Amino acid sequence: MNSTVVLQRDGEIALLLIDNPPVNALSRQVREQLLECLHQALGDKTVTALVIASEGNTFVAGADIKEFDLPLQAPHLPDLLAMIENATKPVIAALHGSVFGGGLELALACHYRLAEGNARFALPEVSLGLIPGAGGTQRLPRLCGALAALEMVVGGERIDTARALQIGLIDKVVATELRSSAISWAYEVAQRPPRRVREQPIPAYDAAVFNERAAQLLSKLSGQEAPPLALEALQQASRLPFEAGMAHEREIFIARRQSPQAHALRHVFFAERELAARVRAHARSAPTRSIETVAVIGAGLMGSGIALCLANTGIPTLLVDTQEQALERGRLVVERYYQGSLEKGKLNADEASRRTSLIRYATTLSSVADADLIIEAVFEDLAIKQEVFRQLDQFAKPGAILATNTSYLDVTAIASATSRPGDVIGMHFFSPAQVMRLLEVVRTPQVLPEVLASVLQLGARLGKTAIAVGNCYGFAxxxxxxxxxxxxxxxxxxxxxxxxxxxxxxxxxxxxxxxxxxxxxxxxxxxxxxxxxxxxxxxxxxxxxxxxxxxxxxxxxxxxxxxxxxxxxxxxxxxxxxxxxxxxxxxxxxxxxxxxxxxxxxxxxxxxxxxxxxxxxxxxxxxxxxxxxxxxxxxxxxxxxxxxxxxxxxxxxxxxxxxxxxxxxxxxxxxxxxxxxxxxxxxxxxxxxxxxxx
The missing domain is CATH 1.10.1040.50 (N-(1-d-carboxylethyl)-l-norvaline Dehydrogenase; domain 2)
Known part of the structure; x- marks a missing residue:
């Protein structure tokens, strides 16, 4: 059996390293070996404190979802976490990357938590038709308060390190040397009694505010069965003793595992993962072209939205419209969008200014000469689009990718207006482009493999669900x-x-x-x-x-x-x-x-x-x-x-x-x-x- 958890020593400190790539999921094997290492470290009189950390790019991103279609297998995560929490020696969690689901529940069971600045925290179980099943609904409100727990447990909110520190989810943030910092801290706290989250009372909160926010969250999640059940479990944390609340949470979790909605959401999870693997395979199978600058033709709502999408990813973008008034309307759309983001607190002033400055404006098609990718987003008329592509064929540099944002039209017919049909592809964004995740990448029989691979890779870079489809009326x-x-x-x-x-x-x-x-x-x-x-x-x-x-x-x-x-x-x-x-x-x-x-x-x-x-x-x-x-x-x-x-x-x-x-x-x-x-x-x-x- 491969070692997925390794026990190391640094003097009096036991270091338990989880190593189960790619995301250190808490599979049965990880749970078994973590339990074994815990017994060994806690039974060693020369060990005064423990540190739990992970190899690779992330701490623990959750459970092994493939196991959800199998019968429950011991050791069960709640029992393992109870052992950690009840340990008589301090246990410190050293967190980095994704601290999600069971990974966050593992961290909550530890007595102290420190994290690198890149760490992200979430309990996304409701997105899989489940609720947290190893103490998330019981420990989180005790540590961070009911309102913060509501957002994470019911709303599935993901928070960064700054927010985690603010609400008390973590104790410290370190810039570098996470593991050595955790070991140094372990020496400091070794003589202190363990600080168990289960023993902390839930901080006082305004029930009316809580209930109003809960109603708002549930109204956005209409039809989903897990969120109201997650809310119920969360509310029991303030009504029941800890053990009774844990039992109630576990009962709901087990019942949800085989529910129709949980099965459906697991299908979606694996479908998205399989698509991402295919996109990576495309990139490996063909050389990709560098896309560092992009031009967008047409400053309407769609063109402006595409420009925003690109700028939000940090890509310098040229927005082109031959009609001065249309271009000014596009500029106004961009400025209002970033002003709104600033007012809502989604961006600070420097970041809003930086993104705004990434979008330049022009009224001539010849200005696209330096662009690596040109996306046409003009009126949905074949003759008009073909004329645009005839001109782009003259002005675009050799090797530039020419894309059309058509929703229905024949991409092959559009490509025929150029002398380089292999460089022409469809990029069907959905409106508003800066919000909607889908991107249909329309391949023609003539498109070059590296063009398809490059655009699919760009779609992933933009945070899109980029799906390659064939050329037909309306695509997929x-x-x-x-x-x-x-x-x-x-x-x-x-x-x-x-x-x-x-x-x-x-x-x-x-x-x-x-x-x-x-x-x-x-x-x-x-x-x-x-x-x-x-x-x-x-x-x-x-x-x-x-x-x-x-x-x-x-x-x-x-x-x-x-x-x-x-x-x-x-x-x-x-x-x-x-x-x-x-x-x-x-x-x-x-x-x-x-x-x-x-x-x-x-x-x-x-x-x-x-x-x-x-x-x-x-x-x-x-x-x-x-x-x-x-x-x-x-x-x-x-x-x-x-x-x-x-x-x-x-x-x-x-x-x-x-x-x-x-x-x-x-x-x-x-x-x-x-x-x-x-x-x-x-x-x-x-x-x-x-x-x-x-």
Whole structure:
């Protein structure tokens, strides 16, 4: 058995070193060997104090999540931590890097804590559908107070060393020589009695303030089961004796491990980790180009947002717009953003000024000559984009990467306007670009491997979930969005109301429904897309011309105060509008459709099953590399509820036979709509297979 915990001596001090790369997870083997080393050190009369530290770049970033799908295995972490806390010799935790989950609970069980300045602290268990299960809800409020514990336990807040010192989570900060500093301190405290967190009372706090903040946090986490249970366990810390509170916490933790939401969130965790590994593999498989300076063409909201995203990562950026007024509006967006960050305390004045200065402005395309990467973010029109790329082909230096931020258009057609199609790639940011995590990196058959690898690597550098997708209408995300929107339109024809459909989709866990989303992004955008794809629409789609009717009436969505809904001045939530109700009545009458009641279950199935079917088509066509890519695109770009694991994970829970049967029935019932059930989906259903388990 490899040693994952090593016991060393420095005179009278025992040093217990955890070495379980890459993140020193508290696996069963680590727990066993840590227990063995503890027994040895505590039983040695010549040892006066202990230091627990870790090798590598981090302390302990949590448990071994793979073990959560296995039966509980001794030694259990709470028992191990109880042994540490009850030790008669002082135990010091030397902390650096990520001190997360079980790693933070380990630190809390120690009697003293010191940390390097780079350390970060968190109890992120709720993000995995769990609650802390080894004392996090009981020790943290005793050490740091109920309000600080609330933010970390229920809100999943990550804090830095300065904040940890302020709230009393750590005792000292050291600039260098963490391990030797911990050993020196161990000599100082060796003769003191151990300071046990469990024996400390919870500091007095304002219950009204606590309850108000708890309600705010839970309102943002609607639909998730773990946060209210974490709150319940946290509240018991002030109501129950320590041992009873620990037992209550453990009972909830064990029950949560096999809950559907915990399983779904573990799927997401491993999907994100697998994607990161693929991005690293891309970088290893091809040489990457250096991207030190970037130019963004188009100073609208998207272009300005991309510039902010780059500047926030420390990349010098040139924002270009040939229209002086548009450029000034872009400059104002940037300045207001950083001023707002300053006022909210997110940035100090020096940092806000530094980031602001990273963005320069120009009105000529020739100014991009020195850029390593040029991102076009102009109007969503193929002819306009091709003209921009013709000019960029003249001005961009050899080896520069040329990227288009198109949402739907053919990247190959855009690349054809240049003499260097291998250097052209799609970078589909999601709005607002400085906030949204998803980045679809659209590869064409001509793109060079090093260009793809370089852009994927940049996406990771920007903190994005960067997913490589093939070139097709709408790529992965918007192609699925289009079929959901089409089906939602058919539901309106058949008798549903916009508010019915939106309520059901929100109830599933999306932040907004299809028609609320359409009003937000603009009816005119949908109208323009339909005009561009008129030749590709089925007859049934052309007859379902609700978008054209709204556009003709000047109802463009929130921007005009009316779309599928009516918007009062200053309100972002729309209200049902008689105009739309009457429009639907007249539309059905002209089409000869007798409206019928449509239940919530049918609305949900119709909207989601067509997306699952289209996702299967994407996999068949090689547009995406992995089932996980579909799930991550919709989790990070479209608000699919994370606690349901993603679209195709959800399909597996429903059952592919159920999905395929429903689609086949609809294909027969609505033959004129041309529903083509994926052959892959049908085969998998017949063979009893699933997307996420093969």
């Amino acid at each position: 995300g918007n192609r699925l969005l289009a079929v959901r929107e089409r089906e939602a339109g058919f539901l309106l024809e058949e008798g549903a109301s916009p508010q019915d459909v939106d309520r059901v989709i929100r109830g599933f866990g999306f932040p907004m429904g299809p028609f609320e989303l359409r009003d937000l992004s603009g009816v005119d955008i949908a109208w323009r897309n339909r005009q561009g794809r008129a030749g590709h629409l089925s007859e049934a789609e052309r007859r379902c011309d609700l978008i054209e009717q709204l556009h003709a009436a000047g109802r463009l969505g929130q921007k005009s105060g009316a779309g599928y809904y009516r918007y009062e001045q200053g309100q972002r939530r729309g209200v049902a509008d008689e105009f739309v109700s009457q429009m639907l009545v007249e539309h059905r009458r002209r089409r000869g459709i007798t409206p019928r009641p449509i239940g919530d279950d049918e609305i949900l199935a119709r909207c989601l099953f067509v997306m699952i079917n289209e996702a299967a088509h994407l996999l068949e066509q090689g547009i995406v590399d992995s089932v996980n890519d579909i799930d991550l695109v919709w989790l990070h770009g479209y608000g699919f509820p994370r606690y349901k694991g993603g679209l195709l994970y959800y399909a597996d829970q429903v059952g592919l036979a159920t999905v395929a049967t429903a689609l086949s029935n609809w294909a027969r019932a609505f033959a004129e709509r041309g529903i083509e059930v994926s052959g892959m989906l049908q085969r998998m259903a017949e063979e009893g297979r699933s997307f996420t388990h093969g």
